[in-house]
Amino acid sequence: MPKGTTLDGSHLKSLLAWNLPDVSVLEAAAPAGEAAPDTPEALVDEAAEQAVRERFCHFDPDSEVGRVLFPLALDREVRRRAAGVQREAAAEDDAATRAAVEVPPPLASPEALLRDEPKLVSPPEVYQRISEVLRDPTSTVEDAAASIRHDPSLAAKLLRLVNSSFYSRTMRAVGGRFPAKVDSLSRAVMVVGGRQLATLALGVSVLPLFQDIPPHWVNMRVFWEHSVGCAVAAQAIALARGQDDAETAFVAGLLHDIGRIVVFKQASHHMAAAMRRAAAERQPLYALERETLGFDHAELGGGLLRKWQFPAHLEKMVRYHHNLDEPLFLEGPAVIHLADCLATAMGWGGSGNRHVPPLHPAAWEELGLSAEDLAALVPGMEARLAETMHSFFPDRAGPP
Known part of the structure; x- marks a missing residue:
């Protein structure tokens, strides 16, 4: 490569194809006594x-x-x-300046906060239909498709997602035949799997509930970019580990910060106070949430998913992704924990946290990946982030 070449993704792929995982970049130093x-x-x-x-x-x-x-x-x-x-303003850029003069007292409990929001008492109707399919071991392809097709917006999002290059690559990798275009939910079920598509629909069906947050509290475009970034990272990590529930990891990543949105809606001054302290003291936001609210967004999000009767393992992946000291729940939350660290590190959107959370040693050990394994996944994650954002929000530009 000649001097002056600007390396991009295609160059890096070529280097890997040539079995050159490590390279040295030499830079001419300025002459002695002369500043660059x-x-x-x-x-x-x-x-x-x-x-x-x-x-x-x-x-x-x-x-x-x-x-x-x-x-x-x-x-x-x-x-x-x-x-x-x-960079679009993230949640913390707006909300951190809007804290009340006096920090409000901690809230009674996560359950009390959820009871105060009528829209959160019951999940969307489409979710209830999907949930019945998931709980019924005898459900068929048509049952899974029928549970979704009554919501045209949801069906369109899922078809765009299944038609993404990610699924076509996945099918080719396992020797499957991927149709040129998946144009019906029944065919989507055949490609992805009935329960897997229903699991994806669980997460996607929740998105419209959280579109009315005042923009001065949170930039929802930036929030969902971070959530989708965490979702594609979690799915890629699960696949790299040979897990067969990659769609569950995707949905858990998509919803991992849903509790933070609930706090923005129900206790915005508490969240703003936590953000202001986290920014001023350079502390992880979830730790300041525990001090200000009495609990963190992960616990609240897990409580909401339990209230909606989401699958227990999905709920635990959300609830414990910042609390990895419970060994019984380590594997699933560890995937979301690492995905959250990675999405924050790469600057994929933002949900209120300015800094990359510390990587929990037990989580890293549990996943059994090498740092090089993780790095090799990042270019594909970044490409899928842009594609998935377009699938969910086709009227908005993807992340840079």
């Missing part, structure tokens, strides 16, 4: 590195995972800044 010029490119690189180092303030960039994750995050930040893409 402050070129626009150098200024962009410096600003990007400062931003990423601040993001990693709780995550050791010299750790096994940090050594591969930090350069990937830095590369994305440099590309974004060099392209002149302005």
Whole structure:
């Protein structure tokens, strides 16, 4: 590659194809006594590195995972800044300045907060139909399709998702025959699987419930970008580990921060106070939530999914993704924990947390991946993030 070549994803894929997983990039040093010029490119690189180092303030960039994750995050930040893409305001950028003068007292309980929101008492009607299919071991392909087709918006989102390149690649990898276009829910069930498609529909059916949050509290475009980023990362991690419930991991990732949205709706001043403290003290937001609310968004989100009778393992993946000290529930939450760390590190949207959460050693050990395994998954995750955002929100541009 000649001097001056700007490396992009195609170059990196070529290097891997040539069995060159490690390369050295040599840079000419400035002559002795002469400072390097402050070129626009150098200024962009410096600003990007400062931003990423601040993001990693709780995550050791010299750790096994940090050594591969930090350069990937830095590369994305440099590309974004060099392209002149302005990062949309995340939740914390708005809400952190809107805390009440006095911090409100902690709330009574997660259950009390959920009782105060009529829309959250019962799940969407389409969810109830899907849930019946999931609970019935004798359900058929047509049963699964029928549970979804009565909601045209949901059906359209699922068909766009199944027609994505991710599923076509997956089918080719296992020797399956993927039709040129999946144009019906019955065919989608045949491609993905009835229970798997119903599980995906569970997560997607929840999206319309959380579109009316006041924009001065949270930028929902940025929030869902982070949620989708976590979802595609969780699915990729599950597949890399050979798990057969990758769709469940996707939905758990999609809904992992749903409790935070409930707090924005029901206790916005508590959340703003937690965000302001987290930003000022450079602390993980979930820890400040526990002090301000009396519980964190993961516990609240798990409570909501239990209230809606979501599958127990999916609920636990959400509930414990910041609480990994319970060994009985470690494997599923560990997938979401790592996916959340990765999505935050890469700057895929934001749900209120400015900093990458510390990676729990037990979670990393449980997953059994190497840092190189994880790094190899990131380009595919990033591509699928843009594609999935378009599937869910076709009228909006994908992330940079």
